[in-house]
Amino acid sequence: MEKNMSMTKVAMPEQEPDVRNKNFSEVALGYTKEMAMEEAARCLNCKHKPCMTGCPVNVPIPGFIEKVAAGDFEAAYEIITSENALPAICGRVCPQENQCEGKCVRGIKGEPVAIGRLERFVADYHMANAVSSEVQPQKNGKRVAVVGSGPAGITCAGELVKKGYEVTVFEALHKAGGVLSYGIPEFRLPKDLVAREIETVEKLGVDIQTNVIVGRSVTIDELIEQGYNAVFVGSGAGLPRFLNIPGENLLGVYSANEFLTRVNLMKAYKFPETPTPVKVGKKVAVVGAGNVAMDAARTAKRLGAEEVYIVYRRSEEELPARAEEVHHAKEEGIIFKLLNNPCEIHGEDGWVKGIEVVKQELGEPDASGRRSPKPIEGSNYVIDVDTVVIAIGQSPNPLIRQTTPGLDTQKWGGIIVDEDTMKTSKEGVYAGGDTVTGAATVILAMGAGKKAAKAIDEYLQGKTE
Amino acid sequence: MYKIVSKEILNSAVELMVIEAPFVANKCEAGQFVIVRVDEDGERVPLTIADYDREKKTVTIIYQVIGYSTGLLSKKQAGDYVQDFVGPLGQPAPLHKCDHVIGVAGGVGAAPLYPQLRKLHEMGVKVDVIIGGRSEEFVILKEKFEAFCDHVYVTTDDGSAGIKGFVTTVLQDLIDKGEKFDEVIAIGPLIMMKNVVKVTKPLEIPTAVSLNPIMIDGTGMCGGCRVTVGGQTRFACVDGPDFDGFLVDFDECMKRQGMFREEEHECKLRAAQ
Numbered sequence: 095m096e097k098n099m100s101m102t103k104v105a106m107p108e109q110e111p112d113v114r115n116k117n118f119s120e121v122a123l124g125y126t127k128e129m130a131m132e133e134a135a136r137c138l139n140c141k142h143k144p145c146m147t148g149c150p151v152n153v154p155i156p157g158f159i160e161k162v163a164a165g166d167f168e169a170a171y172e173i174i175t176s177e178n179a180l181p182a183i184c185g186r187v188c189p190q191e192n193q194c195e196g197k198c199v200r201g202i203k204g205e206p207v208a209i210g211r212l213e214r215f216v217a218d219y220h221m222a223n224a225v226s227s228e229v230q231p232q233k234n235g236k237r238v239a240v241v242g243s244g245p246a247g248i249t250c251a252g253e254l255v256k257k258g259y260e261v262t263v264f265e266a267l268h269k270a271g272g273v274l275s276y277g278i279p280e281f282r283l284p285k286d287l288v289a290r291e292i293e294t295v296e297k298l299g300v301d302i303q304t305n306v307i308v309g310r311s312v313t314i315d316e317l318i319e320q321g322y323n324a325v326f327v328g329s330g331a332g333l334p335r336f337l338n339i340p341g342e343n344l345l346g347v348y349s350a351n352e353f354l355t356r357v358n359l360m361k362a363y364k365f366p367e368t369p370t371p372v373k374v375g376k377k378v379a380v381v382g383a384g385n386v387a388m389d390a391a392r393t394a395k396r397l398g399a400e401e402v403y404i405v406y407r408r409s410e411e412e413l414p415a416r417a418e419e420v421h422h423a424k425e426e427g428i429i430f431k432l433l434n435n436p437c438e439i440h441g442e443d444g445w446v447k448g449i450e451v452v453k454q455e456l457g458e459p460d461a462s463g464r465r466s467p468k469p470i471e472g473s474n475y476v477i478d479v480d481t482v483v484i485a486i487g488q489s490p491n492p493l494i495r496q497t498t499p500g501l502d503t504q505k506w507g508g509i510i511v512d513e514d515t516m517k518t519s520k521e522g523v524y525a526g527g528d529t530v531t532g533a534a535t536v537i538l539a540m541g542a543g544k545k546a547a548k549a550i551d552e553y554l555q556g557k558t559e
Numbered sequence: 560m561y562k563i564v565s566k567e568i569l570n571s572a573v574e575l576m577v578i579e580a581p582f583v584a585n586k587c588e589a590g591q592f593v594i595v596r597v598d599e600d601g602e603r604v605p606l607t608i609a610d611y612d613r614e615k616k617t618v619t620i621i622y623q624v625i626g627y628s629t630g631l632l633s634k635k636q637a638g639d640y641v642q643d644f645v646g647p648l649g650q651p652a653p654l655h656k657c658d659h660v661i662g663v664a665g666g667v668g669a670a671p672l673y674p675q676l677r678k679l680h681e682m683g684v685k686v687d688v689i690i691g692g693r694s695e696e697f698v699i700l701k702e703k704f705e706a707f708c709d710h711v712y713v714t715t716d717d718g719s720a721g722i723k724g725f726v727t728t729v730l731q732d733l734i735d736k737g738e739k740f741d742e743v744i745a746i747g748p749l750i751m752m753k754n755v756v757k758v759t760k761p762l763e764i765p766t767a768v769s770l771n772p773i774m775i776d777g778t779g780m781c782g783g784c785r786v787t788v789g790g791q792t793r794f795a796c797v798d799g800p801d802f803d804g805f806l807v808d809f810d811e812c813m814k815r816q817g818m819f820r821e822e823e824h825e826c827k828l829r830a831a832q
């Protein structure tokens with residue numbers, strides 16, 4: 095097959111920035127067949143497969159790309175899903191530039207192969223064309239409980255049900271999906287798509303029980319007493335951090351979780367058609383610069399805010415969000431106030447009126463190699479805003495550790511596991527995803543769920559013998 | 560989906576429902592609450608567990624029909640279902656064994672107070688209660704309290720039942736007359752709880768209050784329910800809803816409760832159409 099030696103990726107069709115920053119429909123529209131095949135032809139099918147070393151779940155990347163180039167999209171789908179159960183999601187939200195694409199040989203001179211876009215194309219093609227042929231596997235008589243229905247829990251449940259286990263997922267919220275449902279906005283990850291991925295595991299036989307808060311509605315010890323042979327905890331990192339500066343409880347200050355949950359899970363963007371409201375005001379400051387911050391900022395813009403600022407204490411280089419999100423945010427008119435650290439939120443009659451920031455300069459690199467910001471004395475100024483969204487990170491919710499005796503956790507709250515098996519200090523209990531690592535990525539959570547499923551299987555098979 | 564086993568109209572604004580919810584009924588304790596979603600796309604509405612039956616796997620809620628979502632709930636009848644019903648949420652009320660406790664209830668606050676006082680009674684504590692309402696009709700659960708309280712005092716704003724005046728007037732009176740209370744538990748509108756604390760704080764009578772800030776998830780995930788207690792930020796849904804009344808910043812709570820007043824109004828108008 096003729097190689098495509100273009101230095102750049104085949105462009106992704108997108109909604110125009112000025113149109114999309116007023117709606118909640120998906121920004122990137124996806125490749126056509128022809129575009130996908132053209133892009134796939136850029137892959138050199140390298141013998142040593144550097145891209146794969148960057149993939150946390152070892153998707154056979156050159157293998158699936160070869161099938162795309164040949165137009166055999168179903169075969170490509172089979173190859174991807176041998177290692178990755180949620181390709182439509184990962185293709186959209188993985189930080190490819192730090193993973194597969196970051197290692198791609200084509201990226202040395204020019205742009206890497208658009209592996210993420212191809213993965214997305216293959217998954218979408220399959221969803222649109224394939225008839226689902228999910229067969230329920232033979233049951234082996236053992237039961238596993240999964241806490242949380244985010245990517246870690248769903249992946250673990252899917253793997254175990256395929257091995258014949260009877261799996262029940264307990265989810266605290268009224269809807270399954272974890273951050274994929276309540277955090278990441280519609281315009282980046284359509285909720286229909288998340289719902290379909292979840293339906294797929296349900297069709298395999300996984301029982302998802304929403305409205306059950308493990309630790310409150312039932313404890314892990316009680317689940318074990320009730321006959322679950324093992325438990326996987328994938329409860330995520332849902333506890334929002336605040337800045338602990340004056341003014342944080344003023345009206346108009348949200349955690350990103352609250353802001354995004356109102357909009358995504360409770361559909362406040364349709365208010366008053368739906369009853370849960372959200373207030374955005376005219377000028378919004380979002381504190382932080384990760385994916386969560388970008389999502390909050392772009393959401394605020396779509397809800398009609400005239401000026402939206404990203405306020406971040408480090409510089410462009412340290413921006414932790416996916417490159418594509420930063421690029422999209424800028425296109426949509428989000429204003430970046432970098433090297434600015436908030437020190438106080440000012441109010442009037444109880445409502446936010448402005449956010450006071452101190453300008454920063456970067457000092458010497460610290461132990462982690464990151465240059466840490468230092469305040470410039472006397473450089474304070476106030477940005478006029480009426481809404482502030484705090485997006486500076488989340489930690490694991492303490493509920494599970496408080497209600498599960500014998501479960502060892504880190505000082506900051508993360509559950510301690512054996513890295514090879516995801517086994518915790520408590521017999522029969524495994525954990526993975528953000529609840530172990532702290533806020534990380536979808537693919538790492540999935541990888542952990544998969545690893546745990548394998549270890550749980552080995553543990554339970556060993557137990558009978 | 561969760562079945563409404565029975566429904567009772569307590570007065571023109573307050574209704575009671577018994578709902579089948581095995582997980583909640585199994586584990587709940589006095590002081591905890593649930594979140595109800597009436598239908599798909601509905602709001603998550605926090606409501607205190609007023610009673611429960613572990614055998615029948617049911618939970619009782621008592622709610623005031625105040626706005627859009629409680630109005631929607633009110634349209635449901637026995638035999639119907641609500642979409643979601645999750646709990647128990649929050650901490651069980653920190654009830655201590657002591658000699659004498661008085662409960663102070665304002666309006667629908669009598670509902671959450673009821674299981675707490677009953678539990679104290681079961682623990683062998685002598686309990687009294689002051690129930691306040693706008694008028695006679697709004698004094699709820701009086702008979703239920705009479706079943707185990709030594710004294711039930713009623714106050715109404717208009718004097719249509721009991722003593723004309725506020726619950727705090729009666730509380731102050733009792734204290735002035737020399738009644739000794741080891742603890743006061745006050746549940747009602749924020750302004751009422753604030754005023755109860757004004758009476759009890761100078762006398763150093765420990766006072767528990769129950770906060771009901773605007774909540775979404777009720778699991779510690781959004782931080783929308785944050786309140787300042789003793790100078791520190793706490794999440795009412797996981798750290799509360801009951802707190803030491805002496806330490807609560809009531810003024811901040813009152814402001815935060817009004818965050819969506821305009822939108823609530825808009826919702827109501829829509830419902831009225």
Ligand SMILES: Cc1cc2nc3c(=O)[nH]c(=O)nc-3n(C[C@H](O)[C@H](O)[C@H](O)COP(=O)(O)OP(=O)(O)OC[C@H]3O[C@@H](n4cnc5c(N)ncnc54)[C@H](O)[C@@H]3O)c2cc1C
Binds near residue numbers: 242307
């Ligand atoms: C706004 C936002 C944007 C993001 N963008 C990206 C991105 O672009 N790319 C990327 O790779 N990552 C992104 N992330 C991070 C990624 O979503 C998470 O790393 C990933 O979802 C973690 O998966 P998890 O399964 O461990 O936990 P979660 O997805 O958090 O799921 C945990 C689930 O467990 C439930 N739960 C918690 N406690 C209990 C309990 N006691 N009982 C029952 N259920 C419980 C929760 O309700 C939740 O549904 C983003 C995160 C956010 C918040």
Ligand SMILES: Cc1cc2nc3c(=O)[nH]c(=O)nc-3n(C[C@H](O)[C@H](O)[C@H](O)COP(=O)(O)OP(=O)(O)OC[C@H]3O[C@@H](n4cnc5c(N)ncnc54)[C@H](O)[C@@H]3O)c2cc1C
Binds near residue numbers: 605623628823
């Ligand atoms: C822990 C807790 C326990 C509660 N227990 C009871 C109870 O036992 N009986 C009862 O009648 N009420 C109780 N409430 C209050 C009840 O949740 C609100 O009255 C209800 O949500 C109003 O919704 P609405 O749409 O009908 O009214 P709206 O018109 O939307 O609002 C009326 C008022 O209710 C409050 N409110 C609105 N939305 C919420 C929300 N999501 N969370 C909390 N408050 C809100 C606001 O202060 C508002 O001013 C409790 C609240 C909390 C937080």
Ligand code: SF4
Binds near residue numbers: 155200
């Ligand atoms: S590194 Fe890039 S060019 Fe090489 S096989 Fe992987 S995707 Fe293809």
Ligand code: FES
Binds near residue numbers: 775779784785794
């Ligand atoms: S209601 Fe969301 S943290 Fe309490």
